[in-house]
Amino acid sequence: MQPCHNCQSVIDEYLLDKQLDGLRDLTVDDFNVCADCATVVDDSCVECGGAVYVPRSASETPDFCPACRAELLADGRDPGWCRSPVSN
Ligand SMILES: [Zn+2]
Ligand SMILES: [Zn+2]
Numbered sequence: 831m832q833p834c835h836n837c838q839s840v841i842d843e844y845l846l847d848k849q850l851d852g853l854r855d856l857t858v859d860d861f862n863v864c865a866d867c868a869t870v871v872d873d874s875c876v877e878c879g880g881a882v883y884v885p886r887s888a889s890e891t892p893d894f895c896p897a898c899r900a901e902l903l904a905d906g907r908d909p910g911w912c913r914s915p916v917s918n
Contacts, residue, residue, distance in 0.1 A: 834864035836885035841865075850883070863896060876913055877901075884911070 834841050845865035869884040871891050877898035884892055892911030894902070902909045 832862045834867055835862045836867040836887060837864065839864055839866070 832841055833839065841862065841864040846863075846868065849865045849868055849870065863883060863885055867885045867887070869886050871882040871884055873879060874882040874891060874893070875895035875898055876893040878895060880895050880897075882892050882895045890912065892899075893913035894909055894911060899909060899911065
């Protein structure tokens with residue numbers, strides 16, 4: 831069982847699968863956000879043009895879907911949820 835990256839609670843894969851149904855072939859293993867924290871935004875990912883699944887506490891719509899973010903993380907860099915981190 832993976833904990834949610836956003837709220838640290840245990841992810842209910844059944845609820846999450848229902849929420850992601852009909853979108854990309856994502857599973858909980860792709861991004862590790864629970865159904866309570868995930869919000870779907872269609873056609874917003876700058877990498878793949880797919881739906882973005884947003885932690886609900888995020889105030890802005892992210893540029894990366896969790897799958898692409900996970901790929902970037904695997905590359906050794908953390909893009910955050912947005913392409914341009916607000917750091918200034
Ligand atoms: Zn959560
Ligand atoms: Zn993507």
